[in-house]
Amino acid sequence: MGFISNINNELLSKVATNNGHGENSAYFDGWKAYEIDPFHPTQNPNGVIQMGLAENQLCFDLIQEWVVNNQKSSICTAGGCEEFKEIAIYQDYHGLPEFRRAVARFMSKVRGDKIKFDEERIVMSGGATGAHELLAFCLADPGEAFLVPTPYYPGFDRDLSWRTGVQLFPIICESSNNFKVTKKALEDAYNKAQESNITIKGLLLNNPSNPLGTILDMETLKDTIRFINDKNIHLVCDEIYAATVFNEPKFISISEVIISENVQCNLDLIHIVYSLSKDLGFPGFRVGIIYSYNDVVTKCARKMSSFGLVSTQTQYLISDMLLDDTFIEKFVVESRERLEKRHGVFTKGLENIGINTLESNAGLFCWMDLRSLLKENTFESEIELWRMIINDVKLNVSPGCSFHCCEPGWFRVCFANMDDDTMRIALRRIEIFVVQYKGINNIIEEGIENSLPIAPGPVSFTSISSSNNRGRSSIAESNELETQI
Ligand SMILES: Cc1ncc(COP(=O)(O)O)c(C=O)c1O
Numbered sequence: 001m002g003f004i005s006n007i008n009n010e011l012l013s014k015v016a017t018n019n020g021h022g023e024n025s026a027y028f029d030g031w032k033a034y035e036i037d038p039f040h041p042t043q044n045p046n047g048v049i050q051m052g053l054a055e056n057q058l059c060f061d062l063i064q065e066w067v068v069n070n071q072k073s074s075i076c077t078a079g080g081c082e083e084f085k086e087i088a089i090y091q092d093y094h095g096l097p098e099f100r101r102a103v104a105r106f107m108s109k110v111r112g113d114k115i116k117f118d119e120e121r122i123v124m125s126g127g128a129t130g131a132h133e134l135l136a137f138c139l140a141d142p143g144e145a146f147l148v149p150t151p152y153y154p155g156f157d158r159d160l161s162w163r164t165g166v167q168l169f170p171i172i173c174e175s176s177n178n179f180k181v182t183k184k185a186l187e188d189a190y191n192k193a194q195e196s197n198i199t200i201k202g203l204l205l206n207n208p209s210n211p212l213g214t215i216l217d218m219e220t221l222k223d224t225i226r227f228i229n230d231k232n233i234h235l236v237c238d239e240i241y242a243a244t245v246f247n248e249p250k251f252i253s254i255s256e257v258i259i260s261e262n263v264q265c266n267l268d269l270i271h272i273v274y275s276l277s278k279d280l281g282f283p284g285f286r287v288g289i290i291y292s293y294n295d296v297v298t299k300c301a302r303k304m305s306s307f308g309l310v311s312t313q314t315q316y317l318i319s320d321m322l323l324d325d326t327f328i329e330k331f332v333v334e335s336r337e338r339l340e341k342r343h344g345v346f347t348k349g350l351e352n353i354g355i356n357t358l359e360s361n362a363g364l365f366c367w368m369d370l371r372s373l374l375k376e377n378t379f380e381s382e383i384e385l386w387r388m389i390i391n392d393v394k395l396n397v398s399p400g401c402s403f404h405c406c407e408p409g410w411f412r413v414c415f416a417n418m419d420d421d422t423m424r425i426a427l428r429r430i431e432i433f434v435v436q437y438k439g440i441n442n443i444i445e446e447g448i449e450n451s452l453p454i455a456p457g458p459v460s461f462t463s464i465s466s467s468n469n470r471g472r473s474s475i476a477e478s479n480e481l482e483t484q485i
Contacts, residue, residue, distance in 0.1 A: 368410065
């Protein structure tokens with residue numbers, strides 16, 4: 001006798017069966033395309049290169065060296081196993097005191113040591129993902145909403161809305177002023193929500209921004225503080241890319257703005273989301289932090305954190321690492337330098353073939369302007385172009401529509417989750433694609449050879465010319481191109 005599978009939606013909850021996870025978006029479809037056919041320099045050189053994952057992999061040599069030199073911090077080593085039992089048994093949900101102290105210090109360090117964070121306010125969560133959901137549970141009821149400037153990280157829909165029933169309401173930001181969050185845009189969104197009878201409970205800011213790679217200036221930050229105080233709504237500031245700022249102007253944390261002399265602010269409204277996923281490059285460790293200036297929220301969040309604690313083994317390792325001042329100092333500086341270099345080579349490579357990116361100084365990605373490649377100024381055309389890039393060019397980049405961008409033609413491209421050679425191959429593919437797509441063969445004569453280091457191994461496209469009837473090249477020509485570059 002076999003089991004009869006009778007799982008259908010009627011037997012399940014609304015949360016289990018609604019689409020709130022957002023897995024059906026182009027953002028996640030791109031990841032699937034990569035998983036089916038992942039690029040490998042020798043075993044699968046024509047596979048999909050993952051440029052849709054905001055991961056910071058540029059400094060793992062430094063981390064590895066630290067781990068080898070600090071075996072006591074890993075309790076599964078001969079040097080560290082004495083602590084194994086103490087770490088393996090139940091701990092309370094406050095987290096190890098050294099961990100809270102270490103994280104509070106690290107948060108200060110990556111904000112230029114201008115502000116001190118109180119370790120008693122450090123609350124753990126399963127990554128920033130868990131932190132956002134937890135805060136949404138604390139601050140709003142189902143049906144109520146948070147304002148969020150567009151374009152924004154697609155995961156916010158899942159993190160803040162899916163299981164909580166809280167909504168996100170877009171603040172429309174435009175390319176004409178580099179997607180600035182203006183006072184007018186804030187007021188317009190708030191008024192629009194009110195007209196739709198939606199109660200706004202808060203504003204969600206992401207600074208530095210994913211996907212823009214830009215930071216908010218002091219004036220904008222002060223305006224938002226005035227705005228949320230005026231409306232008496234919460235401000236959640238996601239600062240998980242704080243240490244990725246690799247160039248001027250300097251990053252300004254919301255924690256700095258609220259103590260400025262000329263800013264009146266009800267601190268009970270201010271909450272910071274942080275994580276070690278981007279700044280240290282450890283998304284696998286799921287270290288998320290809620291730092292609220294509101295005592296009631298801090299207490300409630302701590303109770304709720306039982307559902308998403310950071311494992312004590314991870315806390316133990318991370319405390320030792322973060323409290324090693326010499327190492328952290330070196331890491332933060334080196335990481336910024338490597339990001340700056342990578343960003344520079346990548347954006348310059350794009351620029352050389354006529355592709356602009358939004359000027360940025362932070363993050364693990366850039367916001368690429370492909371508006372000139374759209375057949376029409378529509379999101380359908382954007383998706384059509386995206387399909388071509390993923391299927392023919394074999395690059396998983398993410399289309400702007402998945403970030404709720406209000407203008408078609410923008411794409412996020414991640415550049416810090418791969419080695420130099422893979423980045424060069426990706427650039428070469430984009431070049432060949434643009435040349436074929438636009439028929440700009442004179443670019444090659446104008447010296448792409450000089451602009452890019454030679455990448456190893458051939459990369460050949462077999463389908464560009466068949467799917468793109470506007471390109472002038474044949475497959476033979478595309479192979480010829482590759483040998484020239
Ligand atoms: C702005 C932003 N917030 C939150 C997250 C989720 O981070 P975590 O891996 O710490 O859950 C991401 C991940 O890309 C992100 O870009």
